[in-house]
Amino acid sequence: MRWELADKALHSDFRRRVEELSGQNLGECYQCGKCTGGCPVLADIELSPNRVIRMIQLGLEEDVLTNESIWCCTACGTCNGRCPMGVDIVRILDTVRLLSQRSKYRPGALEVLTFYQAFLNCIRHFGRLNEIGLMGSYNINSGRLLTNMVKAPWFFMKGKISLSPHKIRRIERLERVFARIEEIEGK
């Protein structure tokens, strides 16, 4: 795919916002490609990590924020370990995912975002993963009502999932952690 460099894009404040939120200086990246060379999901993504950084440098906000590649990162950290300039690429990708959620654009991989939200809601309410809660929340919010339903009876029979979720003790402490994160993110 080709991306057009419009005058508007080159002067956008997208790069500045990514740098501010991630605490990274994108000018440090000189496009050596070492980060991309070790990325385990490279075969499945359109935008490699170094390409994402280049596009942010150029101010291509919409093209970055709407691309599903930014949602495929597993946060394994291989890219960070390989970067000769110490650029925190994982943090940059976290930042563009956050900006994607806040932006007027539709995130490129809504299902991944829905899964993240279902997972976090589960942790927030129970303090641990509850498979039924996760499955129910994801299936309803993604519109994929039958996802994993075929396997559910087998999981029940084997005792892998339970209908009565357990809550951790002192869940209110966890609520304070979530509240603090929301405060930091400026929600």
Ligand code: SF4
């Ligand atoms: S952290 Fe993400 S971008 Fe970096 S190597 Fe792992 S999967 Fe690829």
Ligand code: SF4
């Ligand atoms: S390894 Fe570092 S300097 Fe090289 S392209 Fe990736 S982010 Fe840029």
